[in-house]
Amino acid sequence: MSQNNCKKPKHILHMNLKEKQTFLDSFDIVLSDCDGVLWNISAPIPNAGAAINLLKIAGKAFKYVSNNDGRRSTEAYIKKVESIGARNILKNDFILPFKVLARHIKLNYPSETCYCIGTETFCQSLKETDVEVQNVTPGFDIKPDKLINAVTPIENAKLVIVDIHINMTFIDLALIHQYLLKKNCMVYINAVDDRLTVSKDLKIVGPGLFTQALVECAERDLIIFGKPSDIMAEYIVDEFQISERKRALFAGDNLFADIKFGIQQGFQTLFVPTGVHSITDMMTQMPENQPDYYADGLGDFVEFFNDITESLSK
Numbered sequence: 001m002s003q004n005n006c007k008k009p010k011h012i013l014h015m016n017l018k019e020k021q022t023f024l025d026s027f028d029i030v031l032s033d034c035d036g037v038l039w040n041i042s043a044p045i046p047n048a049g050a051a052i053n054l055l056k057i058a059g060k061a062f063k064y065v066s067n068n069d070g071r072r073s074t075e076a077y078i079k080k081v082e083s084i085g086a087r088n089i090l091k092n093d094f095i096l097p098f099k100v101l102a103r104h105i106k107l108n109y110p111s112e113t114c115y116c117i118g119t120e121t122f123c124q125s126l127k128e129t130d131v132e133v134q135n136v137t138p139g140f141d142i143k144p145d146k147l148i149n150a151v152t153p154i155e156n157a158k159l160v161i162v163d164i165h166i167n168m169t170f171i172d173l174a175l176i177h178q179y180l181l182k183k184n185c186m187v188y189i190n191a192v193d194d195r196l197t198v199s200k201d202l203k204i205v206g207p208g209l210f211t212q213a214l215v216e217c218a219e220r221d222l223i224i225f226g227k228p229s230d231i232m233a234e235y236i237v238d239e240f241q242i243s244e245r246k247r248a249l250f251a252g253d254n255l256f257a258d259i260k261f262g263i264q265q266g267f268q269t270l271f272v273p274t275g276v277h278s279i280t281d282m283m284t285q286m287p288e289n290q291p292d293y294y295a296d297g298l299g300d301f302v303e304f305f306n307d308i309t310e311s312l313s314k
Contacts, residue, residue: 009271009282009294012304017311020304023293027249027268029061029240031095033227034077035068035197036253036275037298038084042199045274047299049085054305056088063240065250067191067226067257069096071165073121092239097190097226098122100235101161102129104225109159109186115179117172118163122190126161136160138171147171153178153185162189162222164207173210180218190226193257197275228261251298255281259291268292 015023032038038048052062064081072080074096078089105114113132116123123135136157138150151174153160160179179187194208215221225231242248245266252258253275259282262269269291273279282290295301 008287009291012270012293012295013300013307017308020308024058024308026247027060028247029063029242029249030055031063031065031236031240031248031250031262031267032298033252033254033258033275034064034066034081037251037272038064038081040197040199040275042202044084045272045297045299047302048297049081051298051301052081052086054301058305061240062086063093063095063236065095065227065232065236067097067164067193069098069122069125069163069190071119071121073125095232095236095239096125097163097232098125098129100232101188101190101225102126102131103235104231105131105159112159113157114159114161115154115157116161116163117176118161119165119167122163122165136175138169138175140167140169142169142171151175151178153182157182157185160185160187162187162211164189164191164211168207173214176211177214177218180214180220180222183220187220187222188225189222190224191257192222192224193254193276195254195276197253200274203276227257228264230265233261233265249293253277255285255289260289262291263289270295272297274298 012023037045039045056062064077074091074094077094078091081089113134114126115134115136117137123133127133136154142150150171153175157179162176179185189211192208192211193206196204196206198204211222237245246268248267249270250258250262250267251270251272253272255271255277259269259271271282271291271294274297282294
């Protein structure tokens, strides 16, 4: 398990040489969130790409874990990571919700059709895994006389997938609520974050507040398949053949979707305040919910490796 129960978070640049080397030797793989760690919607995080390259040179595997596959495909993710300067990026380096969901469906509902409320990008990605998919997302401009049809669920639907995205409408939420009311229908969702980071100085309300309202109205939970779910954790461990969870370092900007997830799953955790939450937010958490390590940004690894190199050369 994590060190959180007995130690305060350590800043990776505020350790002595021995502590830095011990930290570096303690993990084999970095599992990193993308939005808020590598980039924000408006700009890349400084030196994030260089940090990735240095970690890989040091022998660490670097993998990307995101809930946002409705916004971009795997190929688009590769281009996005390459655009910040990271090198040698492979398709299998990415853990995205549609991959997690596809395996879960094949294991548990092999003959069921997935009725999706979400983006065409997400639906297409899921279709390419050979899962039967039907996109039932309502249109944008629903007239009052079409409302009943727009929010009436498909009668025989037993498996509904919700892909949270920035263009969701009230009608989308109303339809999700109707599916939640169907007791014989399983409703899965990829993300329930309560805040989203657009830029360093701009944070907006996230989908979690809206989905929580649906859950309370329906008196029934949505099943999360993205972070911070057990479903995603099991996929990560299997996909990357992680035999010792404590030798994986989970890096994230969200204290709940990333850090708490990492703690609960037995990974080491690294918090960076370049997205949703701040250092102040981190320090006000209960000790058991605080990360093992923190940095001002992933780019701190550039200085981290410089410090080690300079110390060893003296």
